[in-house]
Amino acid sequence: MKIADRARPAPRALPDGISPDEVTRATNRLVAYVSGRTDGDGAIREQCESRVLESALALALMTRTGDVYPARDRLLAYLRGHQESPDTLDRVLASLAVGGAVGRVPDNDSTLVGTLAQGVLGAAPGFISDRRRLMVYAVLTVLGCPLPADAELPGGGAVPTDPLHSWAAVQQASITLILAASLGVRNRATDTALETLLATDPGATVWEGYALMHLLVLHALAGTPGQETTVRRGLATLLRHQRTDGGFPFVLEMHNWCTSTGGLALHAAGADPVLLRRMAATLAAQRGGAHLRSLSRGAALTGGWSMSPIVAQNDVDDTSCALEFLQVVDPVAHAATVRDGTAALLAVQGADGGFPTYVRDASSEPCMTAAAVCALGPHPETEPQRAKALAFLADHQLADGGFEPGWSRSRLHSLFRVRLAACTAGPDDARTADMAARIERTVRETQNPDGGWGMQPGDPSDDVSTAYGLITLCHADAPGPVGAALTWLLGRQQADGGYGGPPDMVGPRPFAYHFPLLTDIPVLLAFGHVRARLLNRPGALQEAR
The missing domain is CATH 1.50.10.20 (Glycosyltransferase)
Structure with a gap:
């Protein structure tokens, strides 16, 4: 420089x-x-300041576990403040998370997911386009949206072997379990994904300070029988890093x-x-x-x-x-x-x-x-x-x-x-x-x-x-x-x-x-x-x- x-x-x-x-x-x-x-x-x-993506996932996780936290009201207020955001994705994420928290059922419109995914892909490098498309699908799925018809497990459902850095490997494993739960799939790839996620010790720490990945891991585990205690402990760990405006950051x-x-x-x-x-x-x-x-x-x-x-x-x-x-x-x-x-x-x-x-x-x-x-x-x-x-x-x-x-x-x-x-x-x-x-x-x-x-x-x-x-x-x-x-x-x-x-x-x-x-x-x-x-x-x- x-x-x-x-x-x-x-x-x-x-x-x-x-x-x-x-x-x-x-x-x-x-x-x-x-x-x-x-x-x-x-x-x-x-x-790092709060971001809507992580904040929406945090509120959805609270809603999903059914637990009431003192931090929930501040988080709700933060997301309500972004329901009229000029950014389309932020506006949709905030509205879906708030709607889920107050019991409002989202529209059964899978085209919304596809449209938002295309908007995201237009701003990302081509070599990560499939990975990012499936991530958008996974995020919107845990916020209550239906999967589009072209949804599939990463790598076509095979155990991945391609060169990938740690964060992307954990992201891929999280997406695999989230989408597999919606698609009704269990195979060697999902078993391998679970091993990868548990290796991040999500109940005790925000792995590598990566709050977004921590939330994706917890959502993936929330759909996996036997992981309820880990999810609750992991959410309590995350709450220590709530920002003063009520939201959560991308990284710590x-x-x-x-x-x-x-x-x-x-x-x-x-x-x-x-x-x-x-x-x-x-x-x-x-x-x-x-x-x-x-x-x-x-x-x-x-x-x-x-x-x-x-x-x-x-x-x-x-x-x-x-x-x-x-x-x-x-x-x-x-x-x-x-x-x-x-x-x-x-x-x-x-x-x-x-x-x-x-x-x-x-x-x-x-x-x-x-x-x-x-x-x-x-x-x-x-x-x-x-x-x-x-x-x-x-x-x-x-x-x-x-x-x-x-x-x-x-x-x-x-x-x-x-x-x-x-x-x-x-x-x-x-x-x-x-x-x-x-x-x-x-x-x-x-x-x-x-x-x-x-x-x-x-x-x-x-x-x-x-x-x-x-x-x-x-x-x-x-x-x-x-x-x-x-x-x-x-x-x-x-x-x-x-x-x-x-x-x-x-x-x-x-x-x-x-x-x-x-x-x-x-x-x-x-x-x-x-x-x-x-x-x-x-x-x-x-x-x-």
Whole structure:
């Protein structure tokens, strides 16, 4: 995220109408705001906000068990507040859960399930479409909807053997039991699924801090004879994590992700080196993740970073950002950690040159590949692997210059990361240069008249997407669009120095979740790129490649 193209000199001045002092003041205010969210050890322990999906499943589980909890009234109030949501899926989920809780029978309309599933699939990568379709079916089924005619068990009802990371394996097992209960099926696949779910110890813990998966597991077990005590204990465990607004979050925490991305942004913006070293030391100590049994099928990434200390599942994104941060803060002090983390990252590179999110031999993804390339950039010995990865990115660029959806609702997210990955290419790599030029062109062409960008072309401008667009164009010869974007962002800063707007991060794809600071961090990173490219202040963005 921090690599600059040193072959192209920074412009000598900011675009007309913007003063360096104005940009510096805004940057310093945001640096203070993000720095103020760090704990004494440097970690950023941001809290995930409530989401309708998990909240609806929690209320449905309370209704299903027939138990009355003091938390139920607050949860009902939260969901009632979303029954008129502009988001179709949120509106339907809230209405179904509330209706079930008050004894209202839903319409016997299986077309609703199919319609909602199609809407979800349109925003998810193609390689997970079947998995996501069946997940939507399972969720709506436990909320009282009938199954569509094309409902089937994952994998056609066979015991799964494909490479899959732990979270997806547990999700698949949950869906298998939920759908099997409705379809009246019991076979080896359902027996295997039950073993997988019980391995998460759902009565005692929210496995890996993943509240959504915990709820799917409990709903799957609620339809399995003999699991009543486990379900009740698991629900009581979940209730400890109810948010103040009455709802429940997607996950309990993402401390490593918030710390690494926040650290990169703070470093780019010239934050206190003492704070940065403290953040890096804390992050370095988290390499490897929690010591829990892996439920992955295939060779999962190990020896990297997970999204939080309570999570065992390592991933390419967290590993890449952690490596970048350690390398820019103190590559000498963290040399051994960086060496081992880099080896872990390279171990999951696919034969096609790309990188998956979690497990070797799973589908490679453009956004993860770009993240890995940026992390590998400072290491000359990885040039052959980076060349293959850049070729993968060029092969997978779409006709409009963009890429398949990744882990963000914003089209600009993959674009800015691939553009930064392209900065690691050699001067003779014409294909990567062409890919970068096409990225710059589509970003310029999709800029809104107000200077910002929305999640998708034509959407209203939002803070996160505009930050992504600005970072991209900081590496292009586009002073007019850069000035318009910077003016838009400067005008959006809040009284406390922070930023707002809709969340862009998704999980599981394409369901958006919200850690408020994950809006501030991309904007701060954008200001850091402006600092290096336009204010001509060498720093994080112009250090070692």
